[in-house]
Amino acid sequence: MAEDSQNWVLMVTAQTPTNIAVIKYWGKRDETLILPVNDSISVTLDPNHLCTTTTVAVSPAFNQDRMWLNGKEISLSGGRFQSCLREIRARACDVEDTKKGVKITKEDWSKLHVHIASYNNFPTAAGLASSAAGFACLVYALGKLMNVKEDNSQLSAIARQGSGSACRSLFGGFVKWIMGKEENGSDSLAVQLADEKHWDDLVIVIAVVSSRQKETSSTSGMRETVETSLLLQHRAKEVVPKRILQMEEAIRNRDFASFSQLTCTDSNQFHAVCLDTSPPIFYMNDTSHRIISIVEKWNRSEEAPQVAYTFDAGPNAVLIARNRKAATILIQKLLYYFPPNSDDLDSYIIGDKSIAKDAGINGIQDIEALPPPSEIKDKIPSQKYKGDVSYFICTRPGRGPAVLSDESQALLNSENGLPK
Ligand SMILES: Nc1ncnc2c1ncn2[C@@H]1O[C@H](COP(=O)(O)OP(=O)(O)OP(=O)(O)O)[C@@H](O)[C@H]1O
């Protein structure tokens, strides 16, 4: 370590995407190491719209590890944070910054403390996988700071110990979390199936149905399912292994019909498994069910499916459209049924707003003028559900983690390592 001064601060800032599972992870065989009962597959979401930014800093002036999440200091004493910090420190290597005259040896890292500041550009703990982007970013940023030589798959096995789904956020595009067989979890890690350019027709629309914190966390929900659901055992042993192979093939061949069928069926089975838990867990609500029914009716009225739906541990719908044209029709249908509560369209459709523009939606009057979806024409007049969706996020499959080299994006002050 540089002997002459205690004043230096070394920092790294990284940005990491969130991901949505199309074959779900639900159930652990080891709670501490976070080892799942089945493989899962996800699509990484574009970090331009949903991401975590994390700055990590080290300085001899720091006297304890500290973390700030969305501007508020949080405790790092929890087992999951401690596992990630321990595992990443164990892999730290020599670091030299000649400009600052700083040399940190491998051994120094066990004595040095870190400061971490993280910001999610979307609601935390609301079923939008903040823990996935968050733990992936923490591990990735610390790995860069500590000059860890492990590849992203090996880093994913550390992020997994923060939150299972986090391991899949170490890659862009389409990602598989291999459950592994080893008791120590060393082979339970994520691999990239295809990058985001492989299938760039897909457009993703998230209907944020409620951004309130949920009643049953994923962690406790899946524990109760493992303890009580026989359906989960059938799912993990008989259903998912075959589905994983089919999903890999669908992704490889960009076969939307198969991708969509597998995605919807797997989401529905995950929620069936929640219902099979004792006491039953309800993550979807009436609005979620309405969205499923809108998509199912539309898909059935077309020759081929246009949109896939999937729901995590909450009521928000993640809708994957086969292409931009399908996405513009989808947004028209959604806005027809779920018009905004206020005139503020700008905050009702966020992310890639160009999809709404392509759908001819430039103002509230355009929503009011939308005709009823053709598949319900001549049937009972359809009801509208104003205000039941909080907002929509339009996005697409996106890239994996990246280091942000522009210091203005750092969340910690480079002089004292405290939040800006
Ligand atoms: N940026 C972050 N950095 C580190 N940890 C984070 C970050 N964001 C969230 N977390 C951790 O994840 C927890 C929230 O996870 P939780 O599973 O409850 O919600 P979620 O991930 O938003 O929803 P879900 O996993 O059901 O999609 C937070 O309490 C915090 O411990």
Ligand SMILES: C[C@@](O)(CCOP(=O)(O)OP(=O)(O)O)CC(=O)O
């Ligand atoms: C429904 C899911 O989103 C469950 C995610 O669970 P978490 O990864 O949040 O759970 P822990 O490992 O206990 O932190 C499905 C999925 O992402 O595969």
